[in-house]
Amino acid sequence: MTTKECGERAGQFIATKEHRRFTEFAEAVRRHRYIGLCYGPAGVGKTLSARRYTHWNLAGEAIENWDRRPDQEKIDAALAGSRAVFYTPTVLGALRDMRRTLGDLMVRVEICIENHLWGDDEDCLGGKNERRIEMLILDEAERLSMAALEFVRDIFDRTGIGVILIGMPGMEKRLSRYPQLYSRVGFAHHYRPLHSDELTFVLTRHWRRLGLSLDGADFTDSQAIASIARITGGNFRLLHRLFVQIDRILKINGLSVITDDVVEAARSTLVVGI
Incomplete structure (x- = not known):
């Protein structure tokens, strides 16, 4: 689809x-x-x-x-x-x-x-x-x-x-x-939220959509994954909303790497809730 x-x-x-x-x-x-x-x-x-x-x-x-x-x-x-x-x-x-x-x-x-x-x-x-x-x-x-x-x-x-x-x-x-x-x-x-390996699989798809590659052995990527998991709790809808903001921040600042700071900046623009 x-x-x-x-x-x-x-x-x-x-x-x-x-x-x-x-x-x-x-x-x-x-x-x-x-x-x-x-x-x-x-x-x-x-x-x-x-x-x-x-x-x-x-x-x-x-x-x-x-x-x-x-x-x-x-x-x-x-x-x-x-x-x-x-x-x-x-x-x-x-x-x-x-x-x-x-x-x-x-x-x-x-x-x-x-x-x-x-x-x-x-x-x-x-x-x-x-x-x-x-x-x-x-x-x-x-x-x-x-x-x-x-x-x-x-x-x-x-x-x-x-x-x-x-x-x-x-x-x-x-x-x-x-x-x-x-x-x-x-x-x-x-119907439960995404967990562990499945969350990593979905995040890999989001990385690819932005033209990037996700490397679990890279500390920067691992740190970003941990932040995203903590912020979204595996919530599918919140993941999409967060990556819309991540994409916007990357383009505005001319960045090509999703870091923990980028994730936190994207999170600050969202009403995440409890």
Whole structure:
């Protein structure tokens, strides 16, 4: 996936171990048709992984705006592969709006899947009443009211598709207060920050993007890595934000080496939080 596909804010997608674990989790939910809970700190990559799995970076805009694109065949094929819908509820959104929007998204994705399966064969389109969607992924699950959660449970019961709810740590404790929904939860996935070797692998990619090479045996590089690890705690989003500032500082000062001072200067421009 290119940086353009992810957007400047997210940066280029990197397939980490946590993303692979998320993919395995999503496949299990899709295969066994349970409700799955995915929770983890903000910025670790939960949304990126979900959008990657559903191909929503490619298909999302076309589905939401419902206009045919030059690469529509590619979009249809991607949706036919994932058989999933990605949806983020609005803040304080009304249930009727969620029902309408989610209903529209599901119908449109099914149309795209059928277009890929049957093409222009009108005798086959919609003729078998077979549900094409196999999974629904809802991001920012904390925004869902009790009524909205009941609506999600109703979709799960009526359609037989798998459902994934994505949110912050503690979401699973909140949902445990709704036994009718919680009793249908079959899988849970704790999405964790980057650690040790994986963090070094991601940092190597960031170094290369700046046209530099990372040498673990070089004291300057090792010192910079230690500072970045301490500042970001392996947070994927914070890593990207930090390297945007590192790139800016290198260009402004005409530098070609990422030192501890450069990292600290980049950190001073960010609101890192606790």
